[in-house]
Amino acid sequence: MNAVTGHCTKVARNLHMERLRNHYLFPEFTRALSTPEGYRGYGAEQGNKELRKAIVKTFYGDLPVKDTEVFVSDGSQCDISRLQLLLGSNVTIAVQDPSFPAYIDSSVIIGQAGGFEDETGKYQNIVYMKCGPQNHFFPDLSNTLRTDVIFFCSPNNPTGHAASREQLEQLVEFAKENGSIIVYDSAYAAYITDESPQSIYEIPGGREVAIEISSVLQNCWVHLVSVLVGLWYLTSSYFQTGFLSYMTLIELCAPALTAMLSVVDYYKENANILAESFASLGLTVYGGVNAPYLWVHCPGLRSWDVFNEILEKTHIITVPGSGFGPGGEEFIRVTTFGHRETILEASTRLKSLVLV
Numbered sequence: 001m002n003a004v005t006g007h008c009t010k011v012a013r014n015l016h017m018e019r020l021r022n023h024y025l026f027p028e029f030t031r032a033l034s035t036p037e038g039y040r041g042y043g044a045e046q047g048n049k050e051l052r053k054a055i056v057k058t059f060y061g062d063l064p065v066k067d068t069e070v071f072v073s074d075g076s077q078c079d080i081s082r083l084q085l086l087l088g089s090n091v092t093i094a095v096q097d098p099s100f101p102a103y104i105d106s107s108v109i110i111g112q113a114g115g116f117e118d119e120t121g122k123y124q125n126i127v128y129m130k131c132g133p134q135n136h137f138f139p140d141l142s143n144t145l146r147t148d149v150i151f152f153c154s155p156n157n158p159t160g161h162a163a164s165r166e167q168l169e170q171l172v173e174f175a176k177e178n179g180s181i182i183v184y185d186s187a188y189a190a191y192i193t194d195e196s197p198q199s200i201y202e203i204p205g206g207r208e209v210a211i212e213i214s215s216v217l218q219n220c221w222v223h224l225v226s227v228l229v230g231l232w233y234l235t236s237s238y239f240q241t242g243f244l245s246y247m248t249l250i251e252l253c254a255p256a257l258t259a260m261l262s263v264v265d266y267y268k269e270n271a272n273i274l275a276e277s278f279a280s281l282g283l284t285v286y287g288g289v290n291a292p293y294l295w296v297h298c299p300g301l302r303s304w305d306v307f308n309e310i311l312e313k314t315h316i317i318t319v320p321g322s323g324f325g326p327g328g329e330e331f332i333r334v335t336t337f338g339h340r341e342t343i344l345e346a347s348t349r350l351k352s353l354v355l356v
């Protein structure tokens with residue numbers, strides 16, 4: 001192969017690209033798209049129409065959600081930031097404390113937040129709604145300041161708590177009274193097995209005030225009713241194989257759903273194994289029932305110290321709870337995403353752990 005350089009530079013092009021074989025994805029794309037018959041142009045920016053219909057049918061069932069309200073995108077994390085861009089720097093936000101860091105980080109980047117206070121571990125201008133065992137992981141809304149936007153995640157990452165219907169009714173009522181938008185992140189809705197709602201749109205009035213960002217094993221859709229949107233994002237390895245075209249995915253919808261739910265069950269069994277191990281150390285374990293995360297309380301200990309100790313003594317990586325906000329102090333988050341043999345090994349090591 002002779003190296004070919006560009007017109008303006010002396011940098012050789014990578015001719016190895018030409019060695020890629022048919023069974024690999026990109027040459028296939030190139031071949032199809034480079035013919036007049038195969039060329040598709042840009043897809044619909046809101047997402048393939050049939051896919052949006054399939055999402056509504058499969059994931060919203062009887063709820064009055066229209067396919068025109070569902071938007072497909074490349075990820076809920078990206079869309080949290082895009083929503084922030086849409087909302088701008090002048091809006092105020094509230095978050096659960098602890099919560100998934102993307103809400104606060106995007107708020108800081110867009111300029112909604114004030115300075116960081118070392119003493120409290122909080123940014124100014126952000127309302128932190130404490131959610132812990134003492135309040136059943138749901139904020140006391142009678143003491144919560146009004147904000148323009150409320151980020152609310154259920155089942156929550158990191159606590160694993162799925163909000164009850166009654167709690168979500170309170171939240172929707174609160175948003176309606178205050179004229180706020182709820183950005184409802186249900187990334188882990190597929191893990192809910194009790195009667196907790198899987199969508200904010202199950203709650204009367206939810207359609208008026210909420211944008212839903214959802215995910216199935218980190219497959220997300222955003223859905224902003226009355227005003228706008230919805231999005232659907234696919235990243236589980238199963239779905240990635242269906243990325244060839246949206247049509248492929250639609251055809252796969254039913255088996256994909258079955259496959260996804262069996263994976264959910266697998267992780268839940270992991271959760272049982274790990275929860276039992278932490279409980280055997282005398283620690284109180286939350287989550288794991290409706291979520292892929294355990295939230296382990298280590299009273300009187302700093303979360304970074306617990307993280308370090310577990311790492312040094314067992315070589316297991318957990319996540320210090322304080323990384324999710326000051327409300328996460330004294331907790332660690334434990335993921336259940338893992339192969340069974342790894343989880344069993346972790347369980348054996350944990351059982352012999354002595355935390356000081």
Ligand SMILES: Cc1ncc(COP(=O)(O)O)c(C=O)c1O
Nearest residue numbers: 075076077100157187218220233
């Ligand atoms: C609560 C929550 N929302 C959204 C995301 C991001 O999902 P995506 O992979 O679609 O960007 C995550 C990923 O960890 C998450 O935990």
